[in-house]
Amino acid sequence: MDPHLHIAATLVLATLYPLLPQTGRRLLLLAASYLYYASINIGFVPLLVMVTLVSYVGALAIERWRASSAPLNISVTLLLLPLLIYKYWEAWFGALVLPGIPVSSLSFGGHGEVLIPVGLSFYTFQAISYVIDVNRRADPADRNIVRFFLFKCFFPQLLAGPIERYRALTPQLWAAPVPNAKAIAPALLLILWGLFMKTVVGDRLGVAVDEAWLAKAPGWRDALMVSLGFTIQVFGDFAGYSLIAVGSARLFGINLIANFKQPFFSHNLIEFWQRWHISLTRWIGDYLYRPIGRAMWRWTNGKRFASEFATALIVWILMGLWHGPTMQFVLFGALQAIAMQAIKLMGPDRPARMPAWRLALGMLATLAFVSLTFGLIRTPGVAEYGHMLGALLRLAPGGAPIVEQAILWIAIGVMLIVEALRRYRPDLDVTCSWGATIALVGLLFVIDVLFGYDQSRAFVYFRY
Amino acid sequence: MISPVLSSTSAIRTAALVAAFIGGFLLLDRLVAAGLTLAYQRSTASPLRVVELLKPQAVVVGTSSAKYAILPAAWPKPMVNFAQDGQTIFYSLALADAIARQGKTPDILIGVDPFDLETGIDNPSAERVWRIAPLLAASPEWRVLLSQARPASSKMLLLRSWAFRGTIPGLFNGLLRSRAPRYIPLPAGAVIPPEFEPDHPRAFHPSVIRYATLLAATAAHSGTRLTLVVTPAFMDPRTDKPSQRALVNELARLLGANTCDLSRIENPAIAVLRDQPGNFRDGIHLTEAGARTYTGELASAFAMRCAVQPISSSPASPSR
Numbered sequence: 001m002d003p004h005l006h007i008a009a010t011l012v013l014a015t016l017y018p019l020l021p022q023t024g025r026r027l028l029l030l031a032a033s034y035l036y037y038a039s040i041n042i043g044f045v046p047l048l049v050m051v052t053l054v055s056y057v058g059a060l061a062i063e064r065w066r067a068s069s070a071p072l073n074i075s076v077t078l079l080l081l082p083l084l085i086y087k088y089w090e091a092w093f094g095a096l097v098l099p100g101i102p103v104s105s106l107s108f109g110g111h112g113e114v115l116i117p118v119g120l121s122f123y124t125f126q127a128i129s130y131v132i133d134v135n136r137r138a139d140p141a142d143r144n145i146v147r148f149f150l151f152k153c154f155f156p157q158l159l160a161g162p163i164e165r166y167r168a169l170t171p172q173l174w175a176a177p178v179p180n181a182k183a184i185a186p187a188l189l190l191i192l193w194g195l196f197m198k199t200v201v202g203d204r205l206g207v208a209v210d211e212a213w214l215a216k217a218p219g220w221r222d223a224l225m226v227s228l229g230f231t232i233q234v235f236g237d238f239a240g241y242s243l244i245a246v247g248s249a250r251l252f253g254i255n256l257i258a259n260f261k262q263p264f265f266s267h268n269l270i271e272f273w274q275r276w277h278i279s280l281t282r283w284i285g286d287y288l289y290r291p292i293g294r295a296m297w298r299w300t301n302g303k304r305f306a307s308e309f310a311t312a313l314i315v316w317i318l319m320g321l322w323h324g325p326t327m328q329f330v331l332f333g334a335l336q337a338i339a340m341q342a343i344k345l346m347g348p349d350r351p352a353r354m355p356a357w358r359l360a361l362g363m364l365a366t367l368a369f370v371s372l373t374f375g376l377i378r379t380p381g382v383a384e385y386g387h388m389l390g391a392l393l394r395l396a397p398g399g400a401p402i403v404e405q406a407i408l409w410i411a412i413g414v415m416l417i418v419e420a421l422r423r424y425r426p427d428l429d430v431t432c433s434w435g436a437t438i439a440l441v442g443l444l445f446v447i448d449v450l451f452g453y454d455q456s457r458a459f460v461y462f463r464y
Numbered sequence: 465m466i467s468p469v470l471s472s473t474s475a476i477r478t479a480a481l482v483a484a485f486i487g488g489f490l491l492l493d494r495l496v497a498a499g500l501t502l503a504y505q506r507s508t509a510s511p512l513r514v515v516e517l518l519k520p521q522a523v524v525v526g527t528s529s530a531k532y533a534i535l536p537a538a539w540p541k542p543m544v545n546f547a548q549d550g551q552t553i554f555y556s557l558a559l560a561d562a563i564a565r566q567g568k569t570p571d572i573l574i575g576v577d578p579f580d581l582e583t584g585i586d587n588p589s590a591e592r593v594w595r596i597a598p599l600l601a602a603s604p605e606w607r608v609l610l611s612q613a614r615p616a617s618s619k620m621l622l623l624r625s626w627a628f629r630g631t632i633p634g635l636f637n638g639l640l641r642s643r644a645p646r647y648i649p650l651p652a653g654a655v656i657p658p659e660f661e662p663d664h665p666r667a668f669h670p671s672v673i674r675y676a677t678l679l680a681a682t683a684a685h686s687g688t689r690l691t692l693v694v695t696p697a698f699m700d701p702r703t704d705k706p707s708q709r710a711l712v713n714e715l716a717r718l719l720g721a722n723t724c725d726l727s728r729i730e731n732p733a734i735a736v737l738r739d740q741p742g743n744f745r746d747g748i749h750l751t752e753a754g755a756r757t758y759t760g761e762l763a764s765a766f767a768m769r770c771a772v773q774p775i776s777s778s779p780a781s782p783s784r
Contacts, residue, residue, distance in 0.1 A: 002616045015482045018475035
């Protein structure tokens, strides 16, 4: 969905929201969330309803029949089914045509005719976490169907997270607090900064990355663009979206978790994944790593390294496959697992005791590794990526022209400076000053309008 | 427990603040747009500023075929050629409207490509009209057309500064130095005889009509003379393409314009030009030598208001 229209509609809603009684506020959020999703494609709505009902009924069944694992297994299977069909059926089993709708898996290298329903992965993962938490008795099954529907569809985080847990989000939504007026300007600052990252940096880089892939004889600059450039594009796009989500939620008095915490300033890959797409990393840890880890521990008869390595490999290959159904995604996941286990082998990780040069070297090495492996997500195929990297190693001359590159480099520089300040000077909070906040909001508004790339592109992670 | 009175005061304050921000954004947008409009009017990124400075008696708009075919230096009166590579009929008509509205140029020559007239606004190329969005955004009718010319551009109906999106570097560049178009000649190329399709019925795309209608009204109001020009193609007299002529004539009728299609005229110079590969870079773009000859002939015909002479009955073109 056009991010500008999304933000404009959110502002209009946020004007109306505080004026309603509590029940009205709840219903407004519920109706607005479903209208929002329907405005993208009304055909997606039944799927969201289905996932919501399956997880609602499944949780009740889990509580009702605690002794049996069947309710949980059936619920998780039913929840995963649409995701598996949409993402993998065509790649693994061939074309499948649902009534009037060709279904295809979509990755950057794919040529799907129909997009995977936007947000399917995210609200599926959220639903799975709910039923598992009910099974673990971490949450009670919700008996209020309206409240549960609201939890599942809350629009700021519906399409690409953050993947919020039931216990964190639902009490806030149901309380439907009237946000403090002092929270409005900082919320707008987050939204507009997120829009800057998406439209000024991410969208512009996206065009440059596309052009680099079209180069018939790629040079080293093309190779750098499809690896490092793509990594920054994804960050600008996804972290930008997450900030828009967090800021939008705050306009309604709801606090979502931060999904990115300056990942490019990580001293190693393990820290990187603790700072990148945090809600998904936590989800992986809680709902994949722990159960698979227990199984691998038993399978390896308690051998720690072997079980950790096997667990990491399985989990990360699954995460790779979540991005797409082919070998390049398996390779992406496997490389993450191998690299992180290798880091663990190097001994205890104590960044506080490391000299600055070692931390800096670690950051560069992490960025290089991440860039090279992220490129696998974007490439049409492993062979094509190998060809690109060959151009990088040979320092082959040439490179596709970059549209509006002066604006692009300045924007990336500004973004990285802000990231660095947030990482190393978290005490610097511009929102302490009302005047500074207003000025920044105005400045970002003007910059977003004038310098956002002039053709709006879909958020990258909407395709997952 | 919060007092309901205090609570409702807080709620009203919050709602009012959000509404104030919305109003503030709109006000800021208007202020920025006004400032940028003033700057744009002084920048040679604006074709109108170029017209103000150079005071031409005629301007050319159109695609690359017109850009390379009509040489201002060979025109008897001051002329500026604004035709650009890759532009479309939408850009040409919109720019012509802006220049006609300014009312300082007596003649506008519109280079048309018959194939271009079949292009619709849904063609991605049509969005190139956004390159002159700052010129057009002041007009409510043109704002609506602009918002239709590019995906997800309905925002410009609300935000005035949206029209300047993507134009800022060029705008400030044009304040520092002249961006008046210059003729850069094309070297001769390896042209090959074209393959001729049989003529077949052609039709306007309906989205062209609104652009043409607006331009016709503007030109009539300002007294600007519009002339459609069809530039030559290598070894293609186009005499046996009545459907293309019909299309161009239909556009001329809509615009209230003359048509200077020298392929309809017995013109020995054009016949020679058309058949000499040295006059062409490729099938439709002229070299400087070809442009000089063509511009001279065009100027002569233009001086006679492009009156059409009947074509002789003998075949004027090689068999194909």
